[in-house]
Amino acid sequence: PEELTNALEISNIVFTSLFALEMLLKLLVYGPFGYIKNPYNIFDGIIVVISVWEIIGQQGGGLSVLRTFRLMRVLKLVRFMPALQRQLVVLMKTMDNVATFCMLLMLFIFIFSILGMHLFGCKFASEKDGDTLPDRKNFDSLLWATVTVFQILTQEDWNKVLYNGMASTSSWAALYFIALMTFGNYVLFNLLVAILVEGFQTEEVSKNEDMSAHLSCIQLPVESIG
Template sequence: MTTLLQRIAQSPSFRSFIIGVIVFAGVLVGVETSPAMVQQHGSLLKALDHLVLGIFIAEIVVKVGAEGRQPWRYFKDPWNVFDFLVVAACFLPMSAQYVTVLRLARLLRVLRLVHVLPKLQLLVSALLKSIPSMAYVTMLLGLLFYVYGVAGTFLFAGNDPVHFGTLALSLLTLFRVVTLEGWTELLYTQMYGCDRFGYADTPALCTQPSAMPVVAVVFFCTFILLGTMIILNLFIGVIMNALQEAHEEAQEQEQARAEAAGTARTLDEDIVALEQQLSAMQEQLARLRGKVGRQAPPTTEPEPPRLRSA
């Protein structure tokens, strides 16, 4: 039974079937966002959702059963734990007010594609590996934001209170600038003053207009060069490096599995060869015993000694 379950769990057809069910589950959740579809085909959608849930439960049973007498090995894989939690979340006792949480839990089924598709799993592994290095890059970016945020508040708070009135607003504005979203409007407001640009619809907020063309150009251009052109590209470099490492590790693991499978096949072949040799030796020994039995002279019992008569 365990061997059969292992064959099913490792079968490419079974994996392709699960991928199709996951995609179907994602489409099903998308259809349920339409109130009209839910009203017209609510019972059918509910039945299909139960069918998908049943298939996922059967998948877990197959994979756990494939572990044989050590079913806990199924939970050693973090992706299997994620799959189990996604399925278990659908059985949580929730009232009507938490139905949105239940729908979001069902939406997590789509993320199972990351598990069943090796390439997506490789990308996620690369992102997880890059987290330690990205933390230092994030720290550097945070320092840059803080320095420029404080400077922007001191320089532009009076002229542009909407975007630089407080430190929190300055940091939010810098996040907008680092993504290159409408940063030229912010630049022109500081260059020409709020009375001439940027506050035409809200002139009451422009209480202290101040034009700073040189300071504004230096501030925004240096921040974009440091934040967007350099530090954000460091994130890309870190991710690419982690992706390369994850790819190499995946190749090493695949090679190790191939070598282990080759070693197992070699051992099986050696065992079969030894069994054949042993069988041949037993047959030869049986023939030799038969020959020895035919060539041996018949054994006669010695006659008892006769007594002489007196």
């Protein structure tokens, strides 16, 4: 409804103005260099600049894509939720291991894409009105082979790709998809879960050690007094 749209636009202008005022006050209090020392201030500043830019260019209609960045304002609540903030910090600390996992995943997808092109290249097609139409999920090129392998890993209509492979070649084609699902979905993705779980466990152990050290520092003066 138009009334709801107008209310949302007015609310957007009001809240953006409040966030911009908050940003200006922080800049006046902390100064530019003191402001950018806090990563959350940098994040808030980026969101405010994008929001103001979106409002200014709203009349032209060419910056409507920037409206999606409004959702990032929800992340501003992280500052007021220590538990969620700690989890995000743990995720950031595991990014080096996650990057290694992503490289391994890309190598795995590349290998199975090349293998799929050799096995099923130009075979996923159907006849319609005398014309040969390739299926959207095919292995005719490296690009579409990569997309198809990634789709299988996400388990999105992977059974249709399996049936197409078996129908176009033989029943032995199922071994390719079984290997892809077994090593890709159940091994690699579980490895990612293990990386994240290890990161949280390490953070918990570090937190317990810090607490034990803090308690020891408190007990030593008490014992010396006794």
